[in-house]
Amino acid sequence: MSFLPIIIMFAVLYFLMIRPQMKRQKEQRTMLEALAKGDEVIAAGGIVGKVIKVGEAYVTLEVANGTEIVVQKATVATLLPKGTVKDL
Numbered sequence: 001m002s003f004l005p006i007i008i009m010f011a012v013l014y015f016l017m018i019r020p021q022m023k024r025q026k027e028q029r030t031m032l033e034a035l036a037k038g039d040e041v042i043a044a045g046g047i048v049g050k051v052i053k054v055g056e057a058y059v060t061l062e063v064a065n066g067t068e069i070v071v072q073k074a075t076v077a078t079l080l081p082k083g084t085v086k087d088l
Helices: 003-031
Strands: 038-041 048-054 058-064 067-072 076-081
Touching: 003 076, 038 058
Parallel strands: none
Antiparallel strands: 038 048, 038 076, 048 058, 058 067
């Protein structure tokens, strides 16, 4: 009976913190696997660009006309709707 509060606290911790974090990680992983040429993304640090080339661990982004940078695939934070880069 004295272990009941500890078990309840662990259950609350699992449902409020651990489970949502695992769900976000799974969504991030599937988004990174689905990256393709032409997608528009936001990388870590707020860099906005269009995907030019996708490799195993790196992604080449075009951040301006003729300006390309290579970033790690894991730094891609968000996939943007098509045409977002032109609106900026």
